[in-house]
Amino acid sequence: MECAYLSNDKNYTIFKYGPYTIRFKAPYSLERYTSIKEWDHGYLVVMAKYRHNKESEEGIY
Numbered sequence: 001m002e003c004a005y006l007s008n009d010k011n012y013t014i015f016k017y018g019p020y021t022i023r024f025k026a027p028y029s030l031e032r033y034t035s036i037k038e039w040d041h042g043y044l045v046v047m048a049k050y051r052h053n054k055e056s057e058e059g060i061y
Contacts, residue, residue, distance in 0.1 A: 030049075
């Protein structure tokens with residue numbers, strides 16, 4: 001089974017799959033990704049924790 005990895009480092013999101021690594025600018029208030037809900041036609045639907053909210057909220061990247 002192949003796995004993809006989603007993480008964040010400072011102001012960037014890092015997506016890794018096999019030999020590929022994609023980095024893109026993340027929201028300034030992103031603290032961490034808490035779960036990945038689905039892959040939706042080229043977009044990742046995730047739950048993420050942001051500084052301005054105590055609870056995780058849904059985001060699309």
